[in-house]
Amino acid sequence: MTLPNPAELLPRMASDLQAHLKARNIDEPRYIGIRTGGVWVAQALLEQLGEKGPMGTLDVSFYRDDFTQSGLHPQVRPSDLPFEIEGQHLVLIDDVLMSGRTVRAALNELFDYGRPASVTLVCLLDLNARELPVRPDVVGATLSLGATERVKLLGPAPLALERQDLASPA
Numbered sequence: 052m053t054l055p056n057p058a059e060l061l062p063r064m065a066s067d068l069q070a071h072l073k074a075r076n077i078d079e080p081r082y083i084g085i086r087t088g089g090v091w092v093a094q095a096l097l098e099q100l101g102e103k104g105p106m107g108t109l110d111v112s113f114y115r116d117d118f119t120q121s122g123l124h125p126q127v128r129p130s131d132l133p134f135e136i137e138g139q140h141l142v143l144i145d146d147v148l149m150s151g152r153t154v155r156a157a158l159n160e161l162f163d164y165g166r167p168a169s170v171t172l173v174c175l176l177d178l179n180a181r182e183l184p185v186r187p188d189v190v191g192a193t194l195s196l197g198a199t200e201r202v203k204l205l206g207p208a209p210l211a212l213e214r215q216d217l218a219s220p221a
């Protein structure tokens with residue numbers, strides 16, 4: 052399986068996002084990346100869009116539905132949302148969409164800050180393996196992996212995708 056080069060996906064993602072926002076008359080959305088990989092994609096996307104406004108970052112660790120099983124990861128950092136959530140149009144950005152559970156956790160966290168006017172979801176990769184009714188509005192590429200295959204985004208710059216096989220010894 053050949054993995055796409057994120058740099059080649061970003062220009063179309065940026066133009067698809069612009070078209071999506073324009074169709075909904077959304078002028079000044081607030082951009083939020085999900086740590087870790089989603090923040091790197093958000094930074095690259097904002098650069099592509101020529102957007103200089105503040106970007107929020109979300110760490111959804113405390114909101115994960117497997118939190119009690121996985122415990123607290125040593126690298127958990129607070130979320131940083133340098134703008135109001137209430138009434139705003141949000142663009143939520145992540146690197147990979149697999150089960151949809153990370154996005155569910157992100158939405159729960161965001162709604163603790165306020166009631167946004169809308170949330171647009173952007174993902175670099177959709178792995179076509181959703182367990183929840185979560186679909187990206189803008190997607191870089193869709194891949195179907197084997198049962199033991201995973202992809203990892205390396206970053207922050209340059210961005211690259213790496214294939215991993217859970218069945219192979221580390």
Ligand SMILES: O=P(O)(O)OC[C@H]1O[C@H](OP(=O)(O)OP(=O)(O)O)[C@H](O)[C@@H]1O
Nearest residue numbers: 086087088146147148149150151152153
């Ligand atoms: O749709 P899901 O099944 O929830 O999977 C998608 C999530 O998995 C990865 O996060 P991870 O927790 O590995 O963190 P990372 O971004 O720090 O690699 C990825 O960055 C997505 O956020």
Ligand SMILES: O=c1cc[nH]c(=O)[nH]1
Nearest residue numbers: 147149200201202203
């Ligand atoms: O392959 C996968 C699945 C979930 N999250 C990732 O980052 N990669």
